[in-house]
Amino acid sequence: MKHLKILTLVLIAAIVTNCKKDDTKDQTKPVIDMSFAGASPMNCDTVRYGNDLILKVKFSDNAELGSFSVSIHDNFDGHSHSTEALECNNHAHEEDEHHMAEDHEQEEGHEHDESGFRFVHDYVIPTGLTEYETTVVIPIPAANEHNEMFEEGSYHFFISLTDKQGWSTEKGLSLTFVY
Numbered sequence: 749m750k751h752l753k754i755l756t757l758v759l760i761a762a763i764v765t766n767c768k769k770d771d772t773k774d775q776t777k778p779v780i781d782m783s784f785a786g787a788s789p790m791n792c793d794t795v796r797y798g799n800d801l802i803l804k805v806k807f808s809d810n811a812e813l814g815s816f817s818v819s820i821h822d823n824f825d826g827h828s829h830s831t832e833a834l835e836c837n838n839h840a841h842e843e844d845e846h847h848m849a850e851d852h853e854q855e856e857g858h859e860h861d862e863s864g865f866r867f868v869h870d871y872v873i874p875t876g877l878t879e880y881e882t883t884v885v886i887p888i889p890a891a892n893e894h895n896e897m898f899e900e901g902s903y904h905f906f907i908s909l910t911d912k913q914g915w916s917t918e919k920g921l922s923l924t925f926v927y
Contacts, residue, residue, distance in 0.1 A: 774913040778809040782919065789905060791921045792836035797865070797898060798890035798927070805907065807880045812912040813873040818886065822864030823902040823922070836902070836922045863899040865889075865925060888925070900926045 782790070788804045795801050807813055865888065873880050891897050903923045910916040 774811040776810045777915045777917045778807060778813060778909045778911045780907055780909050780917055780919045781806040789921060789923060794924045794926060795888060796926060797888055799888055801886040801888050803882060803884040803886060805882055807909050809878050809911040813877050813880055814910045814912045815872050816909045817870045819906040820867040821904055823904050824864060865898040
């Protein structure tokens with residue numbers, strides 16, 4: 749009987765010990781920092797077709813960084829993302845207002861104009877890092893594969909950062925593309 753009581757106490761202790769919450773799991777999203785001198789692009793920057801766009805950003809995470817992706821797409825339908833900064837107030841944006849009026853039917857479907865420039869690319873961050881400063885050269889062609897010029901105007905530049913645990917954060921910018 750004495751052995752049964754000891755065995756019961758050992759089993760209860762084992763159950764309680766194994767049911768404790770694991771506080772060592774990563775519960776923190778990574779950080780995209782564009783607040784330092786030299787960060788680029790910045791919200792409302794103008795990008796010229798036929799030139800390179802430099803992505804210079806600092807990433808950090810409390811445990812370990814994983815990967816990031818960049819997406820550039822037109823904003824001819826006037827859509828927005830919850831992560832983007834305020835809209836830019838410039839001449840090219842006024843031209844976009846004209847496109848929005850012409851293409852009002854596209855707004856509901858959030859479709860992108862085929863004459864607009866598009867870029868999507870995934871990047872791997874070296875293993876084991878909690879901080880990483882990237883300098884990525886993104887070529888912005890002067891024309892598409894059919895040698896047709898891209899539409900000038902308002903574009904969204906979207907960065908998504910994911911850590912090794914799968915937590916992610918996003919940053920959106922409004923850019924103007926011109927020739």
